[in-house]
Amino acid sequence: xxxxxxxxxxxxxxxxxxxxxxQNGHEVLAVDxxxxxxxxxxxxATHAVQADCTDEGVLKELGxxxxxxxxxxxxxxxxxxxxxxxxxxxxxxxxxxxxxxNEMHGQVLIKxxxxxxxxxxxxxxARLGNQLSSDxxxxxxxxxxxxxxxxxxxxxxxxxxxxxxxxxxxKYGCTIMAIKKGIHINISPKAEDEINTxxxxxxxxxxxxxxxxxxxxxxx
Numbered sequence: 001x002x003x004x005x006x007x008x009x010x011x012x013x014x015x016x017x018x019x020x021x022x023q024n025g026h027e028v029l030a031v032d033x034x035x036x037x038x039x040x041x042x043x044x045a046t047h048a049v050q051a052d053c054t055d056e057g058v059l060k061e062l063g064x065x066x067x068x069x070x071x072x073x074x075x076x077x078x079x080x081x082x083x084x085x086x087x088x089x090x091x092x093x094x095x096x097x098x099x100x101x102n103e104m105h106g107q108v109l110i111k112x113x114x115x116x117x118x119x120x121x122x123x124x125x126a127r128l129g130n131q132l133s134s135d136x137x138x139x140x141x142x143x144x145x146x147x148x149x150x151x152x153x154x155x156x157x158x159x160x161x162x163x164x165x166x167x168x169x170x171k172y173g174c175t176i177m178a179i180k181k182g183i184h185i186n187i188s189p190k191a192e193d194e195i196n197t198x199x200x201x202x203x204x205x206x207x208x209x210x211x212x213x214x215x216x217x218x219x220x
Contacts (some may be wrong), residue, residue: 030045064091085109176203
């Protein structure tokens with residue numbers, strides 16, 4: 001279903017978000033005070049406007065209240081980020097996502113009404129740190145502070161063994177959700193399905209359990 005977004009702040013994060021939303025078939029109004037940034041995104045966004053979104057009158061003129069989702073992607077200007085979020089909340093935007101520079105900034109945004117906070121730099125650093133810490137970890141998605149969904153390259157010790165033989169759930173409390181073999185993906189694999197070295201395992205579990213699984217198989 002096509003959705004309508006307003007993205008405020010067109011730095012690297014905001015402009016990348018605009019590209020992705022448009023590619024996914026949505027309508028996007030892109031807004032920034034910087035004329036050059038607006039020009040750069042004008043060929044991508046549904047509409048691109050140079051405007052100051054810390055002005056309530058400007059937001060009303062832009063028709064901000066007609067959008068179902070607003071993303072405040074303002075970078076280093078914390079005051080502008082907070083004020084824009086507050087004004088959007090007062091306009092009764094159904095959902096507001098805001099980019100935060102740090103935890104304190106994020107807490108303020110939540111208190112004034114942001115529905116969802118993102119920490120791009122922190123999250124990217126955490127993802128890279130986890131990838132660098134493991135030879136087999138390809139990617140991960142943080143589901144909560146304690147649980148992740150990860151893509152793990154099957155180590156040689158798993159080669160030729162079925163899920164039943166490995167018994168991952170009973171031993172580690174993790175669940176293998178899917179097995180990728182090249183371009184083929186086995187969704188909800190059965191107990192008798194076999195794993196080969198180099199297969200990509202999509203696993204869900206607690207951070208501790210996944211780490212125990214990795215460490216055990218690295219030693220085998």
